[in-house]
Structures are given as structure tokens and as C-alpha cells.
Amino acid sequence: MSAQRLAPLILSDDEFAELQSLTMRRKTAQALALRARFVLACAEGGQNNEVAAKLGLERRTVGKWRQRFVKQRVAGCTTSRVRGAAHHDDVRIEAVIVRTLESCPENATHWSSRSMAKASGLSVSTVQRIWRAFGLQPHRLATFKLSTDPNFVAKVRDLVGLYPSELLSWF
Structure with missing residues (x-):
């Protein structure tokens, strides 16, 4: 045959x-x-x-x-989508960034990856990847600064849009 x-x-x-x-x-x-x-x-x-x-x-x-x-x-x-892989859109990524920069958790001086994960409904590793991708280190009080730029959120949105969808698929 x-x-x-x-x-x-x-x-x-x-x-x-x-x-x-x-x-x-x-x-x-x-x-x-x-x-x-x-x-x-x-x-x-x-x-x-x-x-x-x-x-x-x-x-x-x-x-x-x-x-x-x-x-x-x-x-x-x-493009590769793995079955069951979490995919978080720009809105959720932006929400984590904004929350990290503009608020503090109750009874704490800064967000930890675990507290942010619990508050946002994302996994700890996802929060860590988002923070790493945008250079956020809220636990480092000596180097962490909140952006005072009024257009910061819009700039973050533009920056997230520049990343290839394959990279964003791990968020």
C-alpha cells in the first residue's frame, strides 16, 4: 500500500x-x-x-x-494557543499596573505579588510576569516611584499594544 x-x-x-x-x-x-x-x-x-x-x-x-x-x-x-493556557487581555494587564501604581492594599505599605494576585484574580506568576515586563518593583521602597505622568495609563496601553500577541499569551 x-x-x-x-x-x-x-x-x-x-x-x-x-x-x-x-x-x-x-x-x-x-x-x-x-x-x-x-x-x-x-x-x-x-x-x-x-x-x-x-x-x-x-x-x-x-x-x-x-x-x-x-x-x-x-x-x-x-501564533500558538495552548489548550487551557491563560490569556489576559490588555485591560486586565492595565488594571494590574494601575492598581500597583495608584493604590496600596489594606494594612500594607505596598503590594506583594500574592496580595495583587488575590485582589486581581490572576495567578501569582502572571502578576510577577506583568511586573517584570513593565519594570515594576513595589517591594523595593528605595527605588520604586509612582509615575506622576497624567498620560501614563495611555502610554502603557500603547506599549502593551506593541508586544506581539505571542508574548502576551503568557499573561
């Missing part, structure tokens, strides 16, 4: 260049670089079994990302 041959995956010059760039850049996330390698190997005429063997992966994994690329092109490689 012969295996079903998949139609060749054809890349435009721009897609090829972008995928090549993703595999070669040092700062590309490894998962994204691997997806780019899948697609490039498939575009060279490789079938899912061959590409999986070459890259040391499951055939299903290669098939999944091949289909995703066919439907969404390069954008399909750059």
Missing part, C-alpha cells in the same frame, strides 16, 4: 525569506524556529514522514503545522 503524497507546499519569495530569517536569528523563540524549519522542509518537497524523521519529531506534529501554514501562511507559524 503506497502512502498518500501531499501536494507540494509553495512559498513566495517573501515567505521563504521570512522563514529563513526565523531559523537563523538568535533571538527567535526555539519553537517558532522549529516551525519555520518544518515549513521550509515541506516546501523542499518533503512529505510529513520524511520531515518528521529528519527533524526528530512526530509525523502528526509536522502535519498539524503544515496544515496551519497552508491555511494561515506565515502568521499561522507565529
Whole structure:
């Protein structure tokens, strides 16, 4: 019984260049670089079994990302939603930042990640990632300063919008 041959995956010059760039850049996330390698190997005429063997992966994994690329092109490689992964929108991130900067918890001098997590309904690690991303350190009284800029919240909103959705998906 012969295996079903998949139609060749054809890349435009721009897609090829972008995928090549993703595999070669040092700062590309490894998962994204691997997806780019899948697609490039498939575009060279490789079938899912061959590409999986070459890259040391499951055939299903290669098939999944091949289909995703066919439907969404390069954008399909750059976004990955893990089932059950928490995704918090800009409004919730902004609310944590504003609350951190503009208020204190009851009976305390500053927010801790645990108290903020309890107050905001987010996990402790999510609060810590938000604070780290924006350089907030409310526990360091000597270095922590509240912004007096009246446009600070708007600037934070603009800054959050600059982050790729893949980065924000871990909030």
C-alpha cells in the first residue's frame, strides 16, 4: 500500500525569506524556529514522514503545522494557543499596573505579588510576569516611584499594544 503524497507546499519569495530569517536569528523563540524549519522542509518537497524523521519529531506534529501554514501562511507559524493556557487581555494587564501604581492594599505599605494576585484574580506568576515586563518593583521602597505622568495609563496601553500577541499569551 503506497502512502498518500501531499501536494507540494509553495512559498513566495517573501515567505521563504521570512522563514529563513526565523531559523537563523538568535533571538527567535526555539519553537517558532522549529516551525519555520518544518515549513521550509515541506516546501523542499518533503512529505510529513520524511520531515518528521529528519527533524526528530512526530509525523502528526509536522502535519498539524503544515496544515496551519497552508491555511494561515506565515502568521499561522507565529501564533500558538495552548489548550487551557491563560490569556489576559490588555485591560486586565492595565488594571494590574494601575492598581500597583495608584493604590496600596489594606494594612500594607505596598503590594506583594500574592496580595495583587488575590485582589486581581490572576495567578501569582502572571502578576510577577506583568511586573517584570513593565519594570515594576513595589517591594523595593528605595527605588520604586509612582509615575506622576497624567498620560501614563495611555502610554502603557500603547506599549502593551506593541508586544506581539505571542508574548502576551503568557499573561
